[in-house]
Amino acid sequence: MNRWSRTKRYLVLSSAVALWLNAPLVVLADNAAVTTDVVHVQGTWAQEEAKLNPQQVQIITKKEIEKKQAKSVEDIIFTQTGVSRTVDAMGRVGVSIRGAEARHTLILVDGQPVLGDFDKYSGAADEVQRLGAENVERIEVIQGAASAKYGSDAVGGVVNIITKKALKKPTLQVNAEGMRRKSDGDLFPFQNFYIRADSGQMGKLKVGLSGSKRDLMPVLASVKRRASGMGFDYAKHNFKPNVLRYYGDASDIGFVATYEANKNNKFEMRLNRYTEDLVRDIKHSDSDLEPQQHFKRTANRNTINLSWNAKAGKSDWTVETNYSRIKEDDVALINYTGRSSYEGSNELRYIDNIDHRQLDVRLNANTQLNNKHRLSYGVSYAREEGSGSRLKSSPNTSTMYIDPWAYDKSLLVDKLDRLVRKKGDNSVKVYSHIHDYKFINSSSGMPQWDMDYEYYGAETDAQKPGITYDDYVNYGLSEGAISSWSSTSPNNQPISDDFRNRYNALKSRLEAENPDMANTRSNIVGDYLKYGESSDPEMRKKAPKLNGKAFLEEYR
Template sequence: MKNVFKNPGKLTLLSLSVLTALAMPVYAEEQAVDTRNVTITATRTEQEIKETPSAVEVITREDLEKIGANNLADALQMATSINVGAPAMTGSQVTVRGMESRHSLILVNGKRLISEGSYMTVNTYELERIKMENVERIEIVRGPVSSMYGSEALGGVINIITRKPEKEEFTFSLSPQRYSNSMSNGLDNYFLRYDSGKQGKWSWIASADRTETDIIENADGTSQNLFGRRDNFNLEGTYDLADNTFLDVSVDILREDLKGRQTATGGAPRNDRYDNSRDQYSLGLRGKLKNGDYQIRTYYGEQEKVDKNFLASNGDLTGFDVYKRKSWTLEGHVSTQVADNHLLTAGGEIRRENYRGTRLGTGGKNIFDITYGNLTKQGSEADIDSSAIYVQDEWLVNDRLLVIPSVRYDDSNRFSGNVSPKLGMTYKMNEHSRLKLNVGKGFKAPSMDDMYMEMTKVMGGMTVHVTGNPDLKPEKSTSYELALEGERGNTFGKLTYFVNDVKDLISTNTVTTRNAMGIPIRMDSEYLNEDKADIDGVEMEIGRKLTDKLMLKLNYTYLDATGATGQRLEKRAKHQGTVQLHYDDNQENGISAVLWNEWKKDYLPSSNNAINKTYDLWNVSVNKEWNANFSSQLGVRNIFNKKDTELHLLGSIVHAGMTFKF
């Protein structure tokens, strides 16, 4: 890593001194911090976070309620080494340890979502789509996890684990958000859930939510965001087949009626409409064995999007795109205690994906014509069949050393087989301090969009033409990670050094055509494997329980992210972190609150603009439980009303919420 200790700064020096103290023995009279949080995402088995070698963070239900998180973007605000860009016309970008949105795998209960797959849109819309009312916790694994999850898990995994029915109950909540300088702008969230509790052998949760988003206008009447309505319906059920044997079913339905305003060719205002739908179904069997447990499940999803563009002046149709994705997956794994000190996990999956639409142009097979109004476009379809097997051993070498080797083999009809190995180790230096090591490889297979895209679209007055490349190779990474963590009395902390070398990165070869005045009028881009990245960094996490009601937490990340020619990678900060003060009065009907500062130093918004940004945002949220049936929440994000159009910072946001249970 380059220059990381040249000017480490006071925070890094503080973290080194604190973590050195954590490695010392803990005296008997001191009370150790409770670190019994459990993860299932890092190894697919239940494991204490302090035991697992992987860099894991868990955002609990209490955390979500305390900060008033409405969606996944809200929930990730204070997470270590994660940067979430503010929502714009192309959704929200999320980077994990400097890896792009498309390099992080977002799961719901361990299942992949069927979602956008292009170079620019992977995961970006999910940060607003995934709501938090039904979420029990979020598990984040930083660093490649391809040895267990395959493609997309190049930068890490974000696994959203939903709540389970406990007792028969109705829940209704309302949570509006408004910009403080324009109280007519914001969004409204409505949520309704029915928990059946245990009724015979069945238990169910049925829920529905709606988000209505207002337009945020620019001076010329165009919009900075997608506005309109988003609806979700979810149904999850579990049937007890026998002792320790369960049948799980789920249905998830998404409908979006969204709009945008842009500038068409020649500067004419244009209204865009996006009618999107997604249906997902899942059926699974899980249970316990004499010496372990197992799970097998299948799930299917369809996503359909219809985008239409109209002149604002007369409503004439000027363009459209239509596409439909289908995905079917069969997967399973079994974990068995093969010896007193070996827990073996083995599994596999097969997946079939089909994509049919106009944005493939004639790049795929089965070319067709589709007509809307007086416009006709050509489209085609493509498919990918993939399969994988993996194996992992949790080897307890002795009382101090845990070693977890794992390897996965992925194959496909579109790319050659890929092997993803990983080795993780946790060494207990003493009862309250640990040294952790991870070495592994990750990969991301090119999507059908990347390979077969043939898209021509007017964006902001410029014609954009994007061409795919069927000869693309998977992006691959090699990563190393060394961490020291521990707890001493009421203090806990972790210091991590990580290296991630990425090759065969998919990028674009872009040619821009300008008019006589030098204004860009056309941009032609083609995907290719030509880039690489060296992403190194240091993470620091420190917390201390100040009293029985107050907790102070800090996290900091230094990131050195460069590309093939040594240039800095955009949409990343060299320094970022949060300072958090948590309060909980520990009463049955009590108050919890959090005040936090999130800051970035030397953030590079765009490679076209070499000016770095340095800024910080103050936020506060208070949650009050009045009784068993009613709670409320009130908060402000960006208290001091920071604004920056390039960063999509639009000022202070006041958010409130009321939840009723009966």
């Protein structure tokens, strides 16, 4: 070994001794406590189960919801990656996951579809706006197709909103806040209020009661109305600004209770009533010829949930009953005067109503067969029914009369209809009529409007008039009759032999069915259509009958 190698060995040994001498002396007794850095261990059932799910699952916990300072579930889920908002032409909100259509997103509240199959038509995503954030325990967002577990409605994904249950400790929670826009005159025109009281554990029972009232703020359009060049009086009318979605008042009252009979049996109850009164205004251009559209939506929904959780031996089971009913009315008005103080400025365009009921009864059970095998099984019963004007292909239709005063006071003018009353006649009251349209199946099996019955009272081909309303207009039959010697109509249109034959056939039928008019009406065909389409009830009385009905009698 040369001298340089021995020198390196001495240097290494000297360094080790120096480090040992400078190290602090620590003597541990047998029972001495050892402290380390803080170690956080977090694990919840929902988060652990999400790890086993083949789809991407996001769990939004209660603490995360509180940090977001959200007002509704809508404010929470649309901050998640891959979740976006859609708004249709009627202002209904949709939830799109990873670009899928909104109708392919299933919205659940405590594992139950909010509106069953009806959500395809009404937009179940409005529920994310209807649910206040204060009463939510967590939100589970499944991104990607989940049809195998949740059905065909979950092609795009699932949003499952889990609400709070009754708490073990007595608790009182009160939230109040005010909001305003820059242009608002009042200090806080939009207000939110929430209160919840929990009794805590009272023997085997614990209950909770909550209530909230929220003002949903409008989402104003950022694009100005289109300049049409015909807005001569536009500035005078002071039309309301365009709003992209409904806004207004929403209130909610809820009750939850849990009764633990023993360690093997637990009963839970959840009752909820929700009401809303929302509006929306739209006007696309500044043209005086285009009215402003005013949409109004009122809804109330009652929900009941009862569940029994039990276990015995190697088995456990859950029996759950859910019932919900929602009544919704949508009204559309138009007006050309903006914020006018004059009555009668609005025109009622349509009323859309729905009464939807849903009942679900489910039994789910698990049995541990051995250390490696567990059997899960269940059975369910579901019944869904509804009525209203929104349902398509409904087996039952009806006609009803409404009082316009119930929808807008400015629709009623001295309780009289100015369009049809005569001077000094105060007997005609204002009413709106929702018509029961008749539909028949076409040759291809598709439903189509039966215009021949609505216009002419014809139920068979033989009862059709032969001369249509279009012929009446095109040939000027209101001006006079078709003469036997002329080759042109009263408005100088050429007449074919086929048209002349159809005209004469209708004339003969009208004269036979109205013998008192056969010799007194020189233009009985024209009178049939002319007087039948009149808006004056006195004029309509003069219309000849065909198939026992005047023209448009069934339609009106």
